[in-house]
Amino acid sequence: MDLMLFAPELSLVITGLAVLLIGLFIPTESKKILGYIATLGVIVALFFTVSSLGTQATAFYDTVSIDALSQFFKIVFLVVALLFTISGIKYTEGNSNTEEFFTLGLFATTGMMFVASANDLMVLFIAFELASLATYALVGFEKKNPKSLEAALKYFIIGALSGALMLLGISYLYGATGTTSIPGIAANADILVSSPMGLVAVVLLIAGFGFKIALVPFHMWAPDTYQGAPSVVSALLAAGSKKMGIVAALKIFVVALIALQAQWQIAFAILAVVTMTYGNVVALRQTSVKRMLAYSSLAQAGYITMAFVVLTPLALGGGIFYALSHGFMKAGAFIATAAVVYMVLSENKDSTDPDHIDNFKGLGRRMPITAMCMTLFVFALAGIPVTAGFMSKFILFSSTIKAGFVWLAVIAILNSAISLYYYAKVVKYMYFLPTDSERVSEPFPYTIAMIIAAIGVLVLGFWPEPFVYWAMEAAKVLIPGGF
């Protein structure tokens, strides 16, 4: 077995351990270096992943497979991790637990990457838990902040429940087919179709993944957690962890359980419609920007879920491409919020809700770069042209129409029209409402992370060809045969 296949994961693990060790021996003031090391590790991993694009291999007795799908999602996770570590440099400034922050982040990313390449349900579950456990701890990183702790506890309890449901579902699959291998289950699908165990497994798995992807009605934890968690961690959750749920669901439903398509397709159709509508409508009334972004994140997950309903290579490719775009847009938006929160807290230490939309008043004058990037991110989320968001909606929605689900596309398009209202509200606060406050200097690492995300959003919008190509390659892994 070629160890180079796992170079990206290995570089993350090694960096994570190194950060943890080094952190033990250096004083708090010089812990800033840990952030740079972590960033470097992510860049190396990203380099290895990109340079091995197109590799096709399996490892560990066929339990792990490296293919276009896993590599595409690895890039998504690594990009999010990159934004996370860069902005983490500022967030953890002066914190004595810096090493834990970065190590947990890197381990979570490693877990997500293994989910993307899992070819066996046990590997998938363990990787899933690795990522989840690391993020539970990250959400509660602000030990003195009751909101952060509440968020972590809620997330942990719900996460444990969803993990249990998922495991139970997997055990049914194993019981019926005698294997945990994903292609193995697909090969024995006739057993599942003929026995009620298949249906039970589908229900349990949809519930399990529904929690992770935050589909309504399994979404209750998401707004509280995204709001209470440090913004940088919310970025990791919304942009990274959610995509892990999606890639896992793609593997289990579209590959392993494709024979039961009739049973789960309609469930996903209902979940998609309910999730996007609920997310958008509730987002209209939010005054906390992080909470608004959390609900918008529900809506976006609803759009991506459409790929499960349409199930054509184009739709799946569109959904996968959407995952990458959403990574940039949502992580960017949360980091921009983090910059604002940082600014508010540095002015007034006791501010109870630093992400309240009132704090965005006059941001265009106070923090011009942040405001400009935030404008780009929310317009991208709304699907305004020449941004990544428009390109992804274009592919996904148009593929929905192509497959004949015109009603679904119409609902989705109406939803994106509604969403424009609350996204435009943020822009209105930033540029049109006056403020007396002075211009402040923008925290440098946040700015870098936002600019990287902004460039990503624009590149995907202007020149999507190579990314669309790889997304379509990834979709071919799910549905061999292609177009």
Added chain:
Amino acid sequence: MLPILSLIVLIPLIFAALTLLTKTKEQARSLALVATVAVLLLTVYMYFNFDSSIASNQFEELAQWVPSLGITYHLGVDGVSMPLILLNAIVLPLLILFTWNDERKSPNKFYACILATEGAVIGVFTALDFFLFYVFWELTLIPLFFMVSIWGGPNKHHAAIKFFIYTHVASLVMLLGIFGLYFASWDMTGVPSLDIPTLIAQFQYIESGIAKDMIFLALLFGFIVKIPSFPFHSWLPDAYTEAPTAGSVLFVMLKIGGYGLFKIMLPMLPFTASPNLMITILAVLGSVSIIYGAFLALSQKDLKRMVAYSSVSHMGYVTLGAAGLVSLSVSGAMFQQFSHGLIMSIMFMSCGVINNATGTRIINDLGGLAQKMPKLATIMLFTFMASLGLPGLTGFVAEVSVLAGSFVNLPVYVIIALLAIVITAAYHLWAFQRTMFGVYNEKLGTVFDINRYQTLSMGIIAILILYFGFNPSPVFDMMLTNSEHIISLMAVVGV
């Protein structure tokens, strides 16, 4: 050869970005003037090299963009778009001159918005790929949204949001129509393509009649909201009225709805499953807009709002002429767009001047302004005459062509529209009499006439109205060529 179309789209967009970086009003307005004059020169050059005897696209530029989805970078002009590009290229430098001495907050953003709108609108007129078309279509929204919500009147936020959401929803419906066309053609040919001429040509081969009608209506909805036509006009009075003067003029330059009607809808119309129904829809919308807009204009108290409603009425001629489906009515409708752009620019500029000078636009509070503002009164009288259709000016040429042409196929609707002519004359003359003549209202204090920049810019447009009124052929010929081409498509099917 010089990529002239790319240049006239990109110069305003690039200069918009540069203008944002400037610090003072002087720098911003100079940059804006340089950019718009450059566009004007290139457009004039293009105009003189344009062959108005052929209906096909000229100055084409084609490059692959996203091959796997059939998206290309495809630009071109024909007789429908050339006059509209010319209109934008002429009016925009004059608009910059008009605002030359104005004092306002953040002039850099202001001029950047003007330039971005120009680039996006010309982009819509030149795009021959639906993706590019939609991108520019949506791009027009953003600077105009900012225009209204930063420099607008007291009710600006409401007007801006209403305009944005109203037209954005319409664009999304249009996008659905584009998707339908795209996939129907993809299924038939096996090759994805978003090329506008290709897709329009493919439209007739779609088998399902319902699908054809749905696609047609979805696209039509996007266009008639932008025109705007009754009953989807309600965003217009708010947006036009609340916008600053320059914003109102930009709205007037936004002829993309009517453009879509001629460029995309009419060539597809004969191949829909029920062409007669579609013609009736257009004719009803057009004639009702004409008369309903005129009545609403008559009842307005605010001068600018009156002008905005008169715009609904005038744009009704565009829809009616398109439905008339003879080459005279169709080219008359195209000419109405051109003429309306020139006339309305001065109308809104006049409203802006009056508002600045007196602090009010309420018609009853004004009066006798002609004594204090003779230059404005002269130009305004001229424009009001052009707007109500005095022979020898552009409005007359356009309206007569539309009404005479449409009478062949749609006599009833034309008679309905004719009734509006009386009302049109009434509200114009009545409003002019109450604002300009009579006893000067002393409460208005001391007012000053238009400055020389304003005189220059309004004067040049007025001269153009006169010139094209006597000699419309420089733009009318190419419109006629294209409308004959459209009508020849009708003949094939025998509508």
